[in-house]
Amino acid sequence: MPQPDRRSDEDLFLAYRAGESPALEVLIRRYHDDLIRFLYRLTGERAAAEDVFQDTFLQVHVSAGTFDASRRFKPWLFTIAANKARDLIRRNTRRRAMDLDSPIGGGRSGDSDDGRTFVDLMEIDAIQPGEQVGTAERDRMVQQAVSELPPSLREVLLLAYFQKMSYSQVADVLQIPLGTVKSRLHAAVAAFARKWHIVSKGGDGT
C-alpha cells in the first residue's frame, strides 16, 4: 500500500504547477469527501455536485498560474467550488411552485416582533445521529431543509460550516459586506434549524 503523501496542500499544488502531475491526484483524493459533500448540500443533487466537482478541479488546473502561493489552498479551492456551484444553480434555477394548500412551514416557534419570526434553537429538537431514525431518511430530510434555503443563505451557511471560515473570510470570498455575511448566516442558521424542525417533525412546524 503506497504511503500517503504528507506534503501540505500548498506544497502539493506548487509541485503540480511545477509539472508534477500526480500531485493533483493527491489533492483530489484529499478533498474528495469534504468537497463532494459540500457541493451536494449546496446543489441538492449528487449528479450536479459531481459535475461541479470536476469543474472545480478543472478550474484549479486552468487557473493554476494565478494562485498566490502565500495563501492557503483550501479556501481557494472552496471559493472556486462555491462559484461554480453558484453558476450552476443560477443556470438551473427552477422556481419552485408552491400551492397554498400545501404546508407552508407550520406555526412559529418564537415570538413575533416587528413582523419577524424568531427562532430559539434551544427549542429545536434535533434528531441526534445515534437515535433510531433511518440515516437515509435523515439525510434526505437534511437535504430538504438545506434545499429550501435561498441560495444566498445556503452558500453562506455551507461555506462557513464546511470551511470553518470567519465572517471576514466569507465576506472576502463572496465579495459581500461583513454585515451582510453576519445577517445572512444568522438567518441561514435560523431558517435551517426551523426547516429541519419542520421536516423532522413531519411538517407541522411546531
Next chain:
Amino acid sequence: MTDEPIDSTQLCPADQAALDALVDAGFDADAVPEAHRARARRIAADLSQLAAEARCVCPGAESRCLAAIRLARAAGEVCELVPADEDALELLVQHRFDPRRVPSGVRQRAAHQAEVLGLLGSASEELAAAEASGRESLIARTLSRVQTEADAQAESMRFSSRPGPAARRWRVPDLVSVAAMLLIGVSILWPVMSASRERSRLALNEANLRNIGLGMGLYSGSNDGALPMATASLAGTPWWFVGNAEQSNSANLYTLVRDGYACRTNFAAPGNRASVECTLDPARADWGCIEEVPYSYQNQFARKRPVWRQAGEQIVLADRSPVILRAVRGLWVDPLENSPNASGKGQHALRLDGAVVWLTSPVLASGDNIWLPRSIEDVLRRAANARRAEPLRGVEQPECETDVFLVP
C-alpha cells in the same frame, strides 16, 4: 433580506391568478370573481397576519411586489435567531464550530447549534456508500478532464508556436532551394547591374573630362593657347608633392578650379572616392593630398609645353596614373598598368582637341606610354624585363612637347 425568498419561492399558477384578482379587487376577497374567490380568501387570510408589518415596510399594499414579499414571509422564509442564539453562533463561528472552546456561559447553546449544524456534514450510510463507490470513478473522470484540458492547452501552444504558412520552420532542403534560387537570381542580375553601374560610371567620367576640356579651352583662349599652369619650374622637390602649390603639377590643373574655368563637380572622379568626398575651395591653390587628385595631367615642367589644339590628338589629361601612385610609395611600377579609376580596365583620356577617348592600354599607337617620360620608356625598351621600371623620383620631365607624361 426581505428580497431573498422571492427568487426561490413562487406561487402555483392558480394562486398567482387568485392573487392578481385579489390585488385588482383592492384585497377585498368578496369582490374577487367566483372562479378565484376561494383561493383569494385563503391568500387574504394569510396576508392579514402580516398586515402590521406590511403597512410599516411598504404602505402601498396593493403592489404585487409587496404581495410577493408577504407570501414569502408567510411561507416562513424569513426568520432570525433569538439574541442568545446569535451571540452563541458568533462565538461558535469564532471558534471554528467547536463548542468546547466556547465560553461556558453560552456553551450549551453553542453545543446545540453545533449539533444542528453537524447535520450538514453528516452523511447517511447510503450516501457514504454512494460516495465510496463513486469516489474512484469521479476521481478518474476529474483527472481525465484535467488531462484532456492540459493536452488541449499543450496542443494549442504547439499550434500557436507552430509557424504558419508564411513562417514555416525551415528544413535544410528548403534552405538549399532558396539559396540556390537566390544564387541563380544574383548571378543573372549581378552582371547586369554591375555592367549598368560601370557604364554609368564611365559615362560620368567621360562627361567630367569633356567639361574639363571645355574649361581648358576657355583657359587657353585667355592665355595664348597655353594649358592651365600655376608654376613653371621646380625647386628640386618632386612634382608629386600635392599641396605644395609652388612645385606640384596638380596645382597646375587646380588653376581651372581656382579661376573658375571648370565646375568643381567635374573633378569628382567616379572611380576615386577621395576625390568625390573632398571639398574643392577656390581660395586654395591645390588638392590636399595625392589621393584626392582625380585625374593625371600632362607634366607641365618641360621646357616646351603643348598648346591647346595645337597637336590635336595629343593626350593631356586622363584617369589617375597607377604608376605614380606606386612610385610615390617607393615601389616598383608596372608601366602597362591601367588606371585604378576604371578598375584597371582602361582609362579615359582628354585630347588637346577637346575629344575624350577610351584607352585600353597606357601605350598609345605611337608607342608613347602616357604614364612615363620617353627617357624612361627608352630604358625599359632596352631592358630585358620591360614590365618593371625603376621607381620614379618625381622630378622627371617630358622629353619634348609631344611626349605625353601624365602625373598628378
